[in-house]
Amino acid sequence: MKNLPAFVFILFLAILQAALSPHFKILGVAPNFVYAFVVVFSVKKSDGPILLEAFLAGLILDLFSSLPMGIFTFLLPLLVWLIKFFGKNIFQTSELFGKIFLLAASSLAFPLFYILLADLLQNFNQMPEIGFWHDFFWIGLLEAAWNFLLSLLFFIMFFGEKKAELRNIKNGLSFRI
Amino acid sequence: MAKNNSRKFYILGGIVAATALLVFFNFSGWFSAPKDFVCRICFSVSRPFYSLGLKISGIFHFVGNFKDLAYENEQLKEENRQLTLKFVELREVLNENDFLSKQLQMLPPLKSRLIMADIVGFNSDNLGQLLMLNRGANEGLAENQAAIFAGGLLVGRLIKVNKNSSQVLAITDSKSSVLAVTQESRLSGVIKGDHSAGLIFEVASLKEGINEGELLITSGLDGNFPRGLLIGRIESKISQESEALHRFKVKPALNCKQLERVFVVIGNN
Numbered sequence: 001m002k003n004l005p006a007f008v009f010i011l012f013l014a015i016l017q018a019a020l021s022p023h024f025k026i027l028g029v030a031p032n033f034v035y036a037f038v039v040v041f042s043v044k045k046s047d048g049p050i051l052l053e054a055f056l057a058g059l060i061l062d063l064f065s066s067l068p069m070g071i072f073t074f075l076l077p078l079l080v081w082l083i084k085f086f087g088k089n090i091f092q093t094s095e096l097f098g099k100i101f102l103l104a105a106s107s108l109a110f111p112l113f114y115i116l117l118a119d120l121l122q123n124f125n126q127m128p129e130i131g132f133w134h135d136f137f138w139i140g141l142l143e144a145a146w147n148f149l150l151s152l153l154f155f156i157m158f159f160g161e162k163k164a165e166l167r168n169i170k171n172g173l174s175f176r177i
Numbered sequence: 178m179a180k181n182n183s184r185k186f187y188i189l190g191g192i193v194a195a196t197a198l199l200v201f202f203n204f205s206g207w208f209s210a211p212k213d214f215v216c217r218i219c220f221s222v223s224r225p226f227y228s229l230g231l232k233i234s235g236i237f238h239f240v241g242n243f244k245d246l247a248y249e250n251e252q253l254k255e256e257n258r259q260l261t262l263k264f265v266e267l268r269e270v271l272n273e274n275d276f277l278s279k280q281l282q283m284l285p286p287l288k289s290r291l292i293m294a295d296i297v298g299f300n301s302d303n304l305g306q307l308l309m310l311n312r313g314a315n316e317g318l319a320e321n322q323a324a325i326f327a328g329g330l331l332v333g334r335l336i337k338v339n340k341n342s343s344q345v346l347a348i349t350d351s352k353s354s355v356l357a358v359t360q361e362s363r364l365s366g367v368i369k370g371d372h373s374a375g376l377i378f379e380v381a382s383l384k385e386g387i388n389e390g391e392l393l394i395t396s397g398l399d400g401n402f403p404r405g406l407l408i409g410r411i412e413s414k415i416s417q418e419s420e421a422l423h424r425f426k427v428k429p430a431l432n433c434k435q436l437e438r439v440f441v442v443i444g445n446n
Contacts, residue, residue: 011219018298018309019223022434023230029303055192059199063215064298066305066350069203074196081189111303118304139303 006041006053013037014060029139031146032110034061035076039106040154042080043087043099054080071117079106079113103155107148111140213313213339220297220311220342227297231437289403291440292316294324294343299434306350306370308333308433312441313341323402323442330430331355331395331406332439343441347433348408349376357408358396362387365396368408368427376409376427383423387411393427403442 013033021030038057042050058076062069083102090098119132202208242249294312312318324332324345333353337344346353350370357368357378364387366380378393391411397404409427416424 014301015219015223015298016226017301018219019226020230021301022299023234025303032301034301051188051192055195060215061301063212063219064301064309066300066307066344067302068200069208070196070200073199074193077189077192114302115304135304143303 003053007056010034010037010053010057011060014057014064017061018064026146027142029142029146031143031150032061033150035110036147036150036154038076038080039083039103039110040151042083043102044155050080050084051077067114067118068121071114071121075110075113075117079110082106082109099155100152103151104148107151108141108144110147111143112136115140209339213341216309216339216342220309223297223309224295224311228437231435234434290317290443291325292318292443293438293440294318295438296436297342300344305352306347306433307336308345308347308436308439310335310343310345310439310441311341313339313343315340317443318343318441319443321401323406324439325406325442326431326436326439329406331402331408332431332433332436334401335441345439349429349433355402355408356396356399357393359387359411360392360394362391365398368393371426376429377415378411378425378427380423380425381421387414387425389413 017030017033021033024030034057038050038054041053054076055073058073061072061076065072083106086105087098087102115132115135119135199208203212292312294310294316296308297311298309300307300309308324310318310324318335318338320335320338322335324335326332331348333345333347333350335343336346348355348368348370353368353370355368356365358365359378364380364383366378369377369379371377380387389411393408393411395402395404395406395408407430409429412426412428414423415426416422
């Protein structure tokens with residue numbers, strides 16, 4: 001029940017994604033609001049279950065997607081799990097830089113994985129004709145860039161990144177939050 | 178710590194299992210009722226946001242193209258004059274056609290029913306071009322029916338129909354293919370989506386040349402689309418002379434992203 005506000009917000013973002021983002025595509029590609037929120041949420045939130053939120057976010061994305069059911073439902077929890085794994089085992093010392101690196105890496109991994117999965121499943125019914133390399137270079141890389149920028153924006157907006165921490169990025173310091 | 182890690186593995190395993198179940202339910206059709214329920218809720222909320230986005234992007238488009246407006250206005254006036262002349266000519270041909278049909282006692286063309294549906298959104302990913310409609314099987318919509326815009330412009334065809342919502346595959350989607358014919362040279366071919374960038378017209382044999390600017394209409398031979406729906410205009414040839422298949426770049430007659438509603442053609446067959 002305590003996760004209800006997050007679910008409602010994810011649903012709201014999914015609606016915005018379907019209704020608003022097509023009108024504001026840059027170079028034919030729109031960022032993914034739902035992905036950005038879930039990833040920032042998992043990067044910032046040090047404990048507690050985020051996998052369930054990611055699962056539901058993926059499910060909602062799948063409902064509005066042109067790809068076969070299950071791709072985002074599978075991918076978002078997997079990404080969240082990987083973020084938690086790498087966040088705990090590799091990026092402990094320089095946490096803020098580590099978090100930004102994680103945002104960048106997951107922004108690249110998200111389109112890479114979903115285009116790859118869609119490519120593997122393309123023999124199933126009613127989905128776009130996909131050439132993996134074509135779509136990854138022309139759509140995936142751009143989407144990764146927009147998603148990273150949007151994630152950074154969410155990182156600062158919704159999760160109150162402290163000014164002192166941002167100042168420390170400028171000074172090139174690294175420390176634990 | 179180890180207990181916590183194993184718990185997370187269990188959760189992840191559970192999610193993978195749930196996803197596999199979802200995929201199975203979806204293929205077997207058991208998932209359609211809850212999907213329709215969620216879509217119904219979401220689409221009732223998304224409609225105002227879609228209209229808002231349309232208005233804002235319209236403002237940006239207007240500001241971006243302000244310089245060209247005077248020139249475009251003159252062009253449209255000229256086109257309007259030409260069309261009026263053509264309309265008068267066609268009206269005469271129509272009357273003559275009616276008269277001859279009666280003389281020959283031919284059957285009248287099949288009457289189609291049109292159902293109006295609001296576009297409430299697009300697909301959430303960047304790979305395809307799907308339009309979400311707020312009408313579904315309850316209103317008589319079914320898969321493979323044609324979605325058109327007022328005046329007989331082809332938008333796409335229905336590929337998924339729930340009880341109260343449906344999805345249209347736009348003709349500009351790379352999965353879409355429509356049998357078409359050029360209006361003047363009467364060459365038949367296939368119109369395919371070009372990764373959302375436009376349309377490609379493919380013709381196997383080119384007995385006559387195709388003029389640039391020639392209109393393309395549906396041939397109606399595929400059974401999904403009524404004959405005579407406007408698709409677009411030939412822009413240029415993109416294939417080499419040595420290629421077996423002649424390919425032409427086509428400018429779509431309408432931009433799907435600027436539409437607020439479409440009509441679904443019911444009872445064409």
